[in-house]
Amino acid sequence: xxxxxxxxxxxxxxxxDIVRTAGRVALFAAVALSHMVRxxxxxxxxxxxxxEIGYFSLPVVALTALFSGGxxxxxxxxxxxxxxxxNAIAGIVILAVxxxxxxxxxxxxVAGRVGAAMSAEIGxxxxxxxxxxxxxxxxxxxxxxxxxxxxxxxxxxxFLVLVADILGVLGGFxxxxxxxxxxxxxxxxxxxxxxxxxxxxxxxxxxxIFGFLIALMGCYHGYHSRGGAEGVxxxxxxxxxxxxxxxxxxxxxxxxxxFSQ
Amino acid sequence: xxxxxxxxRIRGLKKAFGPKVVLDGVDLDVMGGTSFVVIxxxxxxKSVLLRCILGLITPDAGSIEIDGVDVxxxxxxxxxPYMARIGMLFQNGALFDSLSVWENVTFGLMAAARIGxxxxxxxxxxxxxxxxxLEQVGMDPAVGALSPSELSGGMQKRVGLARAIxxxxxxxxxxxxxxxxxxxxxxxxxGLIADCVRRLGSTAIAITHDxxxxxxxGDRVGMLYQGRLIWQGTPSTLFDSGNPVxxxxxxxxxxxxxxxxxxx
Numbered sequence: 001x002x003x004x005x006x007x008x009x010x011x012x013x014x015x016x017d018i019v020r021t022a023g024r025v026a027l028f029a030a031v032a033l034s035h036m037v038r039x040x041x042x043x044x045x046x047x048x049x050x051x052e053i054g055y056f057s058l059p060v061v062a063l064t065a066l067f068s069g070g071x072x073x074x075x076x077x078x079x080x081x082x083x084x085x086x087n088a089i090a091g092i093v094i095l096a097v098x099x100x101x102x103x104x105x106x107x108x109x110v111a112g113r114v115g116a117a118m119s120a121e122i123g124x125x126x127x128x129x130x131x132x133x134x135x136x137x138x139x140x141x142x143x144x145x146x147x148x149x150x151x152x153x154x155x156x157x158x159f160l161v162l163v164a165d166i167l168g169v170l171g172g173f174x175x176x177x178x179x180x181x182x183x184x185x186x187x188x189x190x191x192x193x194x195x196x197x198x199x200x201x202x203x204x205x206x207x208x209i210f211g212f213l214i215a216l217m218g219c220y221h222g223y224h225s226r227g228g229a230e231g232v233x234x235x236x237x238x239x240x241x242x243x244x245x246x247x248x249x250x251x252x253x254x255x256x257x258x259f260s261q
Numbered sequence: 262x263x264x265x266x267x268x269x270r271i272r273g274l275k276k277a278f279g280p281k282v283v284l285d286g287v288d289l290d291v292m293g294g295t296s297f298v299v300i301x302x303x304x305x306x307k308s309v310l311l312r313c314i315l316g317l318i319t320p321d322a323g324s325i326e327i328d329g330v331d332v333x334x335x336x337x338x339x340x341x342p343y344m345a346r347i348g349m350l351f352q353n354g355a356l357f358d359s360l361s362v363w364e365n366v367t368f369g370l371m372a373a374a375r376i377g378x379x380x381x382x383x384x385x386x387x388x389x390x391x392x393x394x395l396e397q398v399g400m401d402p403a404v405g406a407l408s409p410s411e412l413s414g415g416m417q418k419r420v421g422l423a424r425a426i427x428x429x430x431x432x433x434x435x436x437x438x439x440x441x442x443x444x445x446x447x448x449x450x451x452g453l454i455a456d457c458v459r460r461l462g463s464t465a466i467a468i469t470h471d472x473x474x475x476x477x478x479g480d481r482v483g484m485l486y487q488g489r490l491i492w493q494g495t496p497s498t499l500f501d502s503g504n505p506v507x508x509x510x511x512x513x514x515x516x517x518x519x520x521x522x523x524x525x
Contacts, residue, residue: 039376130356136369138372
């Protein structure tokens with residue numbers, strides 16, 4: 001009996017912890033977003049973060065998308081060739097890339113690269129008193145550190161996903177034409193026939209939401225890190241894990257909203 | 262004739278973190294233009310006291326008056342003008358890694374201008390002003406182009422001091438200004454602090470467990486022990502206070518009323 005009660009009590013505590021953390025994150029995000037409409041605006045920080053996310057993440061996102069598009073084409077061919085349905089591969093590649101692979105893979109890459117960096121940078125500032133120093137220098141730390149990063153994350157990821165979409169399709173095209181001897185013109189025609197504005201648009205909307213979530217997790221965990229280098233390390237891990245889980249959760253929810261009918 | 266109002270008056274200040282009571286009714290008056298040094302062992306709440314005055318930590322009870330206004334009752338927005346009158350030198354400098362030295366020094370000036378609380382200043386003017394401030398703390402203005410990570414601990418403290426005095430604050434706080442420095446550099450920093458406070462006519466509170474530093478900086482010294490200021494006096498009486506707790510601490514004796522847990 002005691003074992004059952006302990007289990008229920010533990011479950012209750014876990015649920016309460018989750019609800020409490022969700023509330024704190026929501027409040028943190030609301031405060032940060034409220035600073036978007038109140039001056040001063042830190043354009044220099046915003047531009048720096050945009051470049052950091054949008055430009056310096058390009059190589060990793062590009063390579064991921066290129067190879068993923070190629071893998072989709074190869075795997076599809078393995079299955080579809082049995083039923084002589086190779087003509088459907090171009091459509092499968094563009095559907096998979098624009099709807100799912102582009103936003104999700106770019107999001108996961110950026111979560112690992114940028115989310116971790118944001119958390120580590122802000123966490124280090126926290127444990128070395130730099131955030132307290134901001135407060136003593138007429139600067140609101142959330143307005144200065146968090147708001148520009150949330151805006152930059154939301155704006156930069158759609159751009160990266162657009163690049164990932166193009167390169168993912170290019171990866172599929174390269175594999176099909178160079179390795180599987182497809183006709184280039186036929187592949188391009190099939191791709192264009194399967195290309196839907198709605199798919200690309202939803203992918204970009206997903207990307208904007210993912211970018212916001214990645215930046216939010218990086219900033220939240222960094223801002224609340226404690227206890228020196230170990231605390232910063234733990235915050236960085238938590239930021240990447242939380243961002244990845246949230247990203248996949250929201251991916252399902254958004255897919256359900258946009259494509260369930 | 263009425264008694265002069267202290268620049269900073271603290272009454273019954275209390276702060277606990279869970280079951281650990283850190284401040285247990287601190288009373289303190291610091292008169293305008295004077296320097297007060299708080300001494301005490303590690304973990305006795307010296308930094309918490311400073312952070313409560315700065316508004317970085319919310320006290321559980323008590324009042325903190327600056328020029329007669331209890332700042333603990335103000336909203337963050339109402340509190341901002343008071344905080345703008347305070348400069349702070351953090352223990353490890355707390356310089357912003359992502360900015361150059363000159364940007365660090367003039368960060369507060371540019372931030373104040375941005376929110377309309379200070380005169381407008383261009384980046385060129387700010388850089389020139391940073392050079393002047395660096396000279397005031399005994400540094401070559403050319404250092405302004407460097408990154409904080411390229412500086413030694415003593416140089417980082419000086420840059421932190423230049424940043425703290427940049428806006429010519431009425432109140433200056435120093436959090437263990439000589440920790441981690443060799444005795445000569447410690448004396449240099451103390452000299453600069455005393456010089457800056459005198460030149461600006463600021464009111465200063467410093468916390469330290471460096472007795473030599475306390476004597477060099479302070480007009481008055483107080484000891485924080487078990488959450489209260491148990492003794493106040495002049496630096497000249499620091500080593501002969503007549504209080505057994507203070508005497509044990511200042512002389513660094515193992516035996517006495519202060520019990521230190523030493524793992525065996």
